[in-house]
Amino acid sequence: MRIQHNIAALNSYRQLGNNNNSVSKNLEKLSSGFRINRAGDDAAGLAIxxxxxxxxxxxxxxxxxxxxxxxxxxxxxxxxxxxxxxxxxxxxxxxxxxxxxxxxxxxxxxxxxxxxxxxxxxxxxxxxxxxxxxxxxxGSLDGAGSAGANGLVGGKIANWKAAVFTGTGKDASAASAIDFTKKDVILVDGSRVEVDWSTLSADEQTLLTKNWTTNNNATVSKDAAALMEKTINAAIDKANKDRGTSIDYVSVTSTANNQGFTITSGMKGTGASSIGFDQSAKPTTNKTVLGIVTGVTDTQATAAATSTLIIDPTSANGSFNMLINGEELNITTSTLTNTSTATDIVNQLQTAIDAALTNYDTAKGTTGTPDAMQGKVTVSFNNQGALEFTNTSGNKIGFSDKEGGEVAKTLGISAEGKAIAGGGLTLQIGDTAEDFNQLNVSVSDMSTKSLGIDSISxxxxxxxxxxxxxxxxxxxxxxxxxxxxxxxxxxxxxxxxxxxxxxxxxxxAESRIRDVDMASEMMDYTKNNILVQASQAMLAQANQIPQGVLQLLQ
Structure with a gap:
């Protein structure tokens, strides 16, 4: 008989500890309602x-x-x-x-x-x-494909040149003065921005109606430059919000002689920027914008910007769909190489779209009629590194990939860039980012002008x-x-x-994995609770065994 080590008591103690742990886990599950409270309970089940x-x-x-x-x-x-x-x-x-x-x-x-x-x-x-x-x-949510609607493409721009307008303006009393009731289309790094001068107060308008050819007041020139900058940047904010673009802000400073202004965009890179005025887009566009005389044209103030693609042009080879009011037309690009430029991509797209539109008009019997689509969808690559589509047909246009293809996605004109079709609002109606879990809502302009009744009498x-x-x-x-x-x-x-x-x-399904079965767990708890009591009793009995040695002393 040994008294230094009570093996029976040790065994009972170990079993008591195990039973106590089991009861503790039972109580945790019963009190939380979860079968899995920590990764140790079921690592695989927890992950799922x-x-x-x-x-x-x-x-x-x-x-x-x-x-x-x-x-x-x-x-x-x-x-x-x-x-x-x-x-x-x-x-x-x-x-x-x-x-x-x-x-x-x-x-x-x-x-x-x-x-x-x-x-x-x-x-x-x-x-x-x-x-x-x-x-x-x-019209902000119009999906009809308004002019200048932008899609995104992986591109970046370099080699900018500053646009400096010299003091050749005329006084507001002259026939060529600024008309604050009309809007101007300013080309900011190749993107069209419509500036509404009618939002200016009377005092602000007075500030701009100066004869800049004779101005020698530095304070006035500085204030005018700040006002121009604020107004143009507000228009850029609106354009970015309406079209989902990211046109950079401009800065406007007065020239050294206070008789003109320098306008520079934020996309300067190692050079400067490209600024111009689109006077062909709207016949009513002010040609004396910011006090600049009619004779000043875009070509005097801007230099062509070059585009450096960061996509592989060959990934744009293939077929995808062009949608006209939901009807699919096949567009195919096939001759792009790894040395192709942004211009090559634009030319390839324009050729393919023109061919598709010609076939469309033939099938519809609209060739040569006002309803013809030919020539009404043009492609350009603006100075932001984005494909830009201009649609003057009045029909909804859009692009989508065919099954298994990613050309439209690569070009940034698929469902991820639905704004290229003229705008719209995308609703996230699923739990993933796939195209089928997004719904585009578009509403046309409901103004009297768009409805064609603004001039009725x-x-x-x-x-x-x-x-x-x-x-x-x-x-x-x-x-x-x-x-x-x-x-x-x-x-x-x-x-x-x-x-x-x-x-x-x-x-x-998640409940079956994570939640505890209360009835089953209560059965385990009852069993383990009894075992705890039994092991406690057996430990007490085992502790009595060494007492038998005392019988040898009698």
Whole structure:
């Protein structure tokens, strides 16, 4: 018999410790409700369930996104309800004025007053309707492919040259003075920016209406430069927001003699920048912008910038789709090499698009007609390193890859860059970043000008007759837009239902891995609790065994 080491007691103690650990784990699971509280409980199960949790979170957030999308669509569609009502009232007035019993100077004049008031309200609704600060009906979300819509491409720009405008301006009293009621298109590093001078206050306008050819006041020149810089940069902010671009700010400084201004963009690189005024885009463009006389042209002030691609041009070889109002046209590029330039890419695209549009017109029977698409989609590579598409057809255009291809994606004009089709708002309606989990919502400009009724008049019988058809066409346009918004809303409702089911099923799967079965765990707890008590009793018995040695002393 040994008393230095009580092996039976040691064994009972070890078993007691194991049973206590088991009871502790049972209590942890029962109190938390989780089968897996730490990686040690089930490492593989933990990894799987955490991925499921991330997916569930994404699905739930996507539901909220879709619900927000419905709210946005309802806001736009609700505003158009009133536009419809006003257009119907305008039809009534036009038809009424078409009747020969009314006097132009009295009766029709009063009818025209109401027409004018209704047009003003339609324009106010178009300009003011917004959701979370995002304007919905002013054309900002137009998917029709407005001029200068930008897509992104992997490119970078170098070799800039400064644009310096010398003091050749004229006084505001001259015929060539600045017209603050008109907008100017300024080319900032190749991107078109529309500057609205009418936003300036009376004092600010006065500051700019100086005779810069004789100005010798450095303070005035400095203040004018600061005002120009602020106004142009505000226009750049708007352009970036509306088109999803990243045009750099400009800086404006007065020249040494205070009789002119130097305008430089932020994309100077090792050189300077390219600034110009697009006077061909709008006949009404001020040709004396910022006090510069008409004779000053873009070519005097700018130098062509060169583009250095950071993509492999050969990856742009292949076929992809060009979409016209959803109809697919095949576009193929095939002769690009690893030494091809940005210009080569543009030329290749332009040739392929022209060929596709020619075939499109032939199939539609629109060749040579005003509805022909040929020549109405042009491609350029702007100085920001982005492909730029100009669409003057009035139809929606877009691009997408064919199954298995990535040409459009490489060029930055696929679903990831839907803004190239003229704008729109992309909703994230899934738990991943794939294209199919994104929905583009576009709403056309609902102003009277876009609807074609800005110039209608019922002040005469002939004008009223002509107005009827224009107003009915506007009603059809608004109806079409409301129908599109309604279809989007219905789709989003189905999306929410689908996401809800997916989230429910994924939660159930995650629960089976992560959650504890309370009944089963209670059985284990009961068993282990009894074993703890039993091992405690056996430890007490084992501690009594050495007492038997005392019997040998008798």
């Amino acid at each position: 369930s955490e991925k499921m949790r991330a997916q569930i979170t994404g699905l739930n957030t996507a539901q909220k996104n879709a619900q927000d999308g419905i709210s946005l669509v309802q806001t736009a569609e609700g505003a158009l309800t009133e536009v419809h009502s006003m257009l119907n009232r305008m039809v009534e007035l036009a038809n009424q004025s078409s009747n020969g019993i009314y006097d132009n100077a009295v009766d029709r004049t009063n009818m025209q007053k109401e027409i004018t008031s209704l047009k003003d309200e339609i324009d106010r609704i178009a300009e003011g309707t917004n959701f979370n600060g995002i304007k919905l009906l002013d 019922v002040a005469t019988q002939a004008g009223a007759n002509a107005a009827v058809d224009k107003i009915k066409a506007a009603i059809n346009t608004v109806s079409s837009t409301r129908g599109t918004l309604g279809a989007v809303q219905n789709r989003l409702e189905h999306t929410i239902n689908s996401l809800s089911v997916s989230a429910e099923n994924m939660t159930a």
